[in-house]
Amino acid sequence: MASHADDLSVALRLADAADEITTARFRADDLVVDRKPDRTPVTDADTAVEDAIRAVLAADRPGDAVLGEERGGSLGPGRTWIVDPIDGTKNFLRGVPAWATLIALVEAGSPVVGVVSAPAFGRRWWASAGAGAFSSFSGGPPRRLRVSGVRSLSDAYVSTTDLMTWGPARPRYLALLAACWESRAFGDYWQHCLVAEGALDVVAEPVANAWDLAAVQILVTESGGSFTDLSGEPRFDGGSGLATNGHLHEAALAILRG
Missing domain, CATH: 3.40.190.80 (D-Maltodextrin-Binding Protein; domain 2)
Structure with a gap:
């Protein structure tokens, strides 16, 4: 199985850029909130994060497609980055800290890299195909993740x-x-x-x-x-x-x- 270490490194840098924007806008008095056609909320932080991620990808991965919640796109047959700039926008706009930026790289229809960054929790989770899944707390050492052994x-x-x-x-x-x-x-x-x-x-x-x-x-x-x-x-x-x-x-x- 091919290594995706370089792609994971890019995804982690994208998460760093997202965290900088979201933490600055979380609980901001001037947060701008609109409603999309499906009546779900979108804030100025959502669009700012997605735009920042797309700018980095345009420079670092110009041949890859991008599908984002706010700016659209499509899932192609090759490499596609999939971005949810703020998953849990309703929590974000109400001041509840349970929200995160979600970044994935999909190849041939299957995710090969995934990063979930929740800066208000001080948590980050990441995984790449064949290399395992990990998490860290407040930038501390990574811990390898394993599911439970519950069988009933x-x-x-x-x-x-x-x-x-x-x-x-x-x-x-x-x-x-x-x-x-x-x-x-x-x-x-x-x-x-x-x-x-x-x-x-x-x-x-x-x-x-x-x-x-x-x-x-x-x-x-x-x-x-x-x-x-x-x-x-x-x-x-x-x-x-x-x-x-x-x-x-x-x-x-x-x-x-x-």
């Missing part, structure tokens, strides 16, 4: 972002909750990182975009876990996501399929 849903911690997003499928998610030990709603990127760390065992998302999931997919899989959409396909662009420690994946899928 009855012992599992499960999380989603928002129960209301399940819509008509809500009874199936409630059935999964009933089968598990405890439920949480840590939401967005953080819950997937917690699966990679072994702190959560199952995360299910009924509605998600490619930029929400590309970076966390490789983080989970390089930690020894499993990641699919809710149909069971190992993809980040299927409109939904299921991340588990691997042992529980088929059992969780069986319940969610109904």
Whole structure:
């Protein structure tokens, strides 16, 4: 398997640039908030981060495509960088520190590099194909990540972002909750990182975009876990996501399929 050390280095530099912008704008009195056509919020920090990342990529990786939440783009057949400038924008604009910049490099449809940077938490997570997944706290030494060893849903911690997003499928998610030990709603990127760390065992998302999931997919899989959409396909662009420690994946899928 080819090394992606240079690409990971670029992704980490992109995260540094993003952190500088987001930390300066977090809880700013003059934060500008607009609504997109789908009624989700976007702040001046979201667009500033994506523009800064695109500028670096244009200089350092001019032949690569870019797909971003705010400026668009498409997932090509070759190398595509996928960027969510602020995952958890609602938290960001309300002053809740649970938000992060998500950066992934996809080759031939599969993530090969992923970085999740949450500066308000002082946390960063990263992974590259075949090289494992790691995290650091406040710039400290990296720690290699491993998923949990929980093998029964009855012992599992499960999380989603928002129960209301399940819509008509809500009874199936409630059935999964009933089968598990405890439920949480840590939401967005953080819950997937917690699966990679072994702190959560199952995360299910009924509605998600490619930029929400590309970076966390490789983080989970390089930690020894499993990641699919809710149909069971190992993809980040299927409109939904299921991340588990691997042992529980088929059992969780069986319940969610109904």
